[in-house]
Amino acid sequence: MNNLDYIYAVSRIRVKEQSLLTDSDINAMIPMKTEDEVLDYLQSKGWGADAEKNASAVxxxxxxxxxxxxxxxxxxxxxxxxxxxxxxxxxxxxxxREVTTAESPGRAYYDLPDFGKARVRNILERNAFDELPEELRTVAPAALEVMLKTRDAQMCDTIVDRACLETMSDAAKHSKNRLLQQYLELTVTLTDIRIAVRASRMGKPEDYLRKALADTALLDVDELVRVSAGAGRPKERAEDADGGNALFRYLERAGFAEAAEALKISPAAFERWCDNALIDLIRPMRTVNESVGPVLAYYLARENEIKTVRIILTAKANDFPDEVIEERVRKMYV
Amino acid sequence: MSIGMVYALLGAALATILAGIGSAFGVRAAGQAAAGVTAENPEMFAKVLVLQLLPGTQGIYGLLVTFIALSRIGVLGGNAIADTNTGLLYLIACLPVAVVGLISAIYQGKTAIASINLVAKKPDQFGKAMLFPAMVETYAILALLVSILAVTNIG
Known part of the structure; x- marks a missing residue:
């Protein structure tokens, strides 16, 4: 489809954008006392019209x-x-995790039409890797082997996460959609920063970081590894005067000063900054009329909206104070 | 038929063809936007229809100039053109509405899309939204006037 073919879709989105939640809606939900109150408010905004009145169904x-x-x-x-x-x-x-350990992995599957729980389990139990989606065919046997031989779930996750980042990075290079390219590049970069900070705090060695980080055009990954690797160094080095600051200083030099500032506050503040950075990236699409960009932006805005509502509902269900929610809620698209 | 007559007919044809192509493009693009808004909110139909029609006027201007030219060169009236120079003058006289009609209709279509999307977000801003594509119309009207003045004053 060329850009002109998206005129119809973009105009539909302009109408749909009217029902997206705004920052005012989020601010109205934060002080509410109970999860039920938030669900009532969401239903008044058209959320979960045909669903049962519970958070996960909505x-x-x-x-x-x-x-x-x-x-x-x-x-x-x-x-x-x-x-x-x-x-x-x-x-x-x-x-x-599920097929290699007796215990439940404690995390849910996404309900994907071609790759849901039953299908994943069935394929992995039969080692029928050629039935996997193409992007998973190389990484699946490697990760499964690590898990079977070493039981190192963290390394297994690292291998799969790295493959995911590389697949996204590769897709960014080949995509003709400029917004999608920028979104994927930023996502890979932010994930690299997230991994580097976590690894730095845990004192992970350079070798681990090289396995975990994917190349990105927005950061020098070698430099990121150098300032983050900390084998044998104290834990919590991100807050230390030397190692931690080296990472933050590098982020500031690389144009991620705001990320460094957010990291100094808390991991939650950094997560919020990451999602806000993605929203800032897609916001110009609000005035574009003839491209696929606004369709993609609408999808990402809805994902962001759902994530923010999930945070609020979870916080209300667990009686978290409003300040905790305020620290975590994301900027809205409209 | 003289070469002059061929030039004059070419000018008359271009006025309709180019301005018509521009209008078709503009109305098509604005129509897609109007359909998108109506699909989500059928109550907006009347408002977005008006905006969709705005880029259609250039085609009418081209047709008008074509009729005037044909009525003066011996097709619908007047005397047949015998010399090449007069034919070329008709061709040149038709070009303003042909070229400006083509380009302004395309751009008016784009402005109409933006206005349709503005109305989709803020239906109460319909009056203001109408003005933006209407501004583009100014240049099509200027070209129409120049073409009419030129065609009616040849010979």
């Missing part, structure tokens, strides 16, 4: 509605496939 209904909307709006199959990569690789990780 969120699942909204996720489904988003997917239906972008399919209906003509988001091309390739882009939809690329956007599903994190869920695809997550399901693989969960499946490997």
């Amino acid at each position: 969120l699942a209904a909204e996720e489904e509605r988003t997917l239906e909307a972008v399919n209906d709006l003509g988001l091309d199959e390739e882009t939809r496939k690329i956007l599903s990569y994190p869920k695809l690789f997550h399901n693989l990780k969960t499946g490997i």
